[in-house]
Amino acid sequence: QPEGGFLVQFADLEEAFTEGDTEEQAAFNAAEVLTAVLAQRIEDGDTIPLPQEAQGRPVAVPDAPVQAALLLHFA
Template identity: 60%
Template structure:
């Protein structure tokens, strides 16, 4: 079973033009755009920033819920990787992950931060957790 990181964004037309974008699952994620394309582009950016901050704070990452009339939005690839690794690591400590990977605790901890891990490191971490890293272009 593959896992994805995406959240439903709601676009609300504004009387003065443009759209306000909100995420029901992440109330702090709010942005806007002059048209739908720009609003969705900005939505991906704010989603990435909010998820990255939640990871840094150790705050929960909610499961996405589908909302009628919404648009699925994905965060950046590095944020997706960090969220997926955090989900896969649930129930395992950083120390356990480090031992399974044959690496140090600081090296395993860095995997939890978006932008830090290489593909090779992510593959090793996934394998240590009994998973397989799969990438796709959509």
């Protein structure tokens, strides 16, 4: 961001965004928000899009329980 810090947006999940003062903080926050948004979508029975290719961008990963739920969802 121009004033400092890092903004994180998810192209596939418009309601998922966060920020951090450092890259490390932004990455941690990204994993947290991704986990929360995906867990809520699973719980609500909402659509979960397959992720786009990273194309050199950093990648965030949800926590293990949400990953397991996604594996079952897409199986």
